[in-house]
Amino acid sequence: MHRVRLAEVFPPGGPPIVAERFELRSDTSAHSHDFIELAVVTGGTATHVSAAGERDLDRGSVTMLRPGDWHGYRDCRRLLVYNLYVGLEVFRRELAWLRADPSLGRVLHTAGPSGHRLRLDPAALRIVETGLAETAGRPGPTPHAVRVGILLCLLGGTAASLSTDPTGDRTGHGHPAVVAAAQLLENDIQRAWNLDELASAVSVSPPYLTRLFTAQLGIPPMTYLGRLRAERAAALLIETDLPVAAIGRLVGWHDPNYASRRFRHFFALSPAAYRTRFRPGG
Template structure:
């Protein structure tokens, strides 16, 4: 659960990206012909992405200018906001769930819609990241991220990867869904990394703190060993800072005191464990550094509003 990334020990941002592993994945291979328009519903806690293989389309989100997507482009809508895909801005849209779809597997379907005009083909997906580091990172993302093929520093290999992804979705060979999932992992992480590199909004706050040599290391230590009996003094000592300087810098960069961040991280990690594993609550309490199951349950309910048992039942 808290295993470090294979990258350098000081690469705290790399560790956060390392935790971006998808779950709740669902794909649609969409084949459109103008005139067409598709209204996608709100999907809370999900990230939706669109990869354009053939033709072009327009992505419309309320309150934002339409974005034109061309072959090889990748668009990410990180917060599950409802949006529209159209052959031209302002086109009439049919709700996604009102259209017939061909289910090819439990997580994969084909959608065909439109008239007899210009064709557009794309791969669309809805994914979720459950790891607390991933959730924290996703929460900082803008309403949409658009990676244009023409502007991508990886335009040499991106088209080949997109073609490979489209071929796997058409052929449905054994293991094809696993390959598509791994490729989608790469595309989503690359989109997030591109946003971090180019958007000034990504240079401060928690992301900025991850880049700080000492504060980033302290965050990485908390992430790796949430059950350790950390104190403000021991964290400061681990990153070679005085207690007062560490406390002030951590709070200024992260936006909360170090001990509050530790408690929050423990509860988020515990929530992920309850969702993904059948670990007993008493064992989880010990793993998170609590002396008793009752103390852990009280802290968990303060943080989440639910008892550990209720959180597990709701997830199921």
């Protein structure tokens, strides 16, 4: 339940999607991950604790955590939960197109403190539960295509629990400038990006890019960049012995005080406290 590193979950050469089933009868201590986790409750109840606060869980509740997000469970009453672990590369390779869908884009990019309280309706839950049960309990390797299919069913079901698309778009198609801008930020998080420069690079005006980006991914472009930096910093805090100031510089935050404030904004802990609390063996 406390595996936090990519190498502990995804074996070399193995598929970057893994499912596990847990039955929890007692509290679990808070822990973090450097990959995406989708936790689907199929039975029992508990209270979920994270930087976003506390949330009551029951059958159908879904929690999505992006890299760096920490969480734990308390008051577990025979909580049955399936964890679906997903490497970020899945959403930058075969499923990169998901960001063009406004509903799915918001599910993927607004987890954590500003995220949604996701649920699956009974029909979607039955489909997802069947797929997760077969994948988690299968003695041999599950084909990657099957894992991707389960992930898509889960994301589609949770997207349906969100409010109506604020753009009013019923086609499910987003603007290509959003995908292009997101890729630019992902490919160079160290760069001192500003909104004007980013908008110019994708040939739209800054206000228009902000409106498109927020509608499609749930957060403005500069907040998205801050989240990418915080996620990378969180991984480096767990995986390396680099000083906090050096990690800040590596992700594009050159002022240590500013870096600490931005990191705390996303994870509700200072970088030093995060390392102390979540680093294995720390």
